[in-house]
Amino acid sequence: MVNKFLLLTLTALVTVSSLNSLKANVAHFEYxxxxxxxxxxxxxxxxxxRLQPYIAQRQSEGGGCDLRVRKTAAFLSLYASDLAAKRAGxxxxxxxxxxxxxxxxxxxxxxxxxxxxxxxxDGDMWFRLAQLSLALKAEPSKTETYLAWSVxxxxxxxxxxxxxxxxxxxNLGSL
Numbered sequence: 080m081v082n083k084f085l086l087l088t089l090t091a092l093v094t095v096s097s098l099n100s101l102k103a104n105v106a107h108f109e110y111x112x113x114x115x116x117x118x119x120x121x122x123x124x125x126x127x128x129r130l131q132p133y134i135a136q137r138q139s140e141g142g143g144c145d146l147r148v149r150k151t152a153a154f155l156s157l158y159a160s161d162l163a164a165k166r167a168g169x170x171x172x173x174x175x176x177x178x179x180x181x182x183x184x185x186x187x188x189x190x191x192x193x194x195x196x197x198x199x200x201d202g203d204m205w206f207r208l209a210q211l212s213l214a215l216k217a218e219p220s221k222t223e224t225y226l227a228w229s230v231x232x233x234x235x236x237x238x239x240x241x242x243x244x245x246x247x248x249x250n251l252g253s254l
Contacts, residue, residue, distance in 0.1 A: 130159045144197030153194045156187040202233020
């Protein structure tokens with residue numbers, strides 16, 4: 080009797096957990112697909128309007144660390160900040176640009192931090208924090224710290240290492 084009750088309880092817990100994850104992924108499916116398209120090179124200015132409702136939601140409020148959702152929100156926030164900069168004619172990461180670009184970059188930074196809270200060993204997200212801290216004119220020591228964490232957590236990943244090294248070469252001497 081106890082074994083059946085324990086099995087039934089565990090089954091219910093797994094089912095509830097699975098349903099919550101499924102519900103979150105279904106709600107974000109369109110954006111997960113968009114993330115894939117952006118990764119493959121999509122760059123459409125009208126996506127800014129498409130992304131506004133999604134980016135305005137606070138993905139981390141649901142509790143737990145659904146990394147797929149958080150990484151999608153971070154990635155698409157980075158994409159939106161790039162589109163906002165492009166729309167405003169901002170070509171250099173160091174150029175502050177208009178207020179809308181600064182807001183988009185600050186939103187992206189918040190989303191990237193949401194990922195790092197749940198995945199502190201994600202070297203790519205640490206690198207993105209370094210880029211955003213430079214763009215948002217944070218203290219140079221913050222940019223250096225984020226970059227150092229990126230190196231510590233992903234020292235040999237080529238897809239991160241090459242752009243990180245180029246970023247450091249371009250910007251660390253002048254920080």
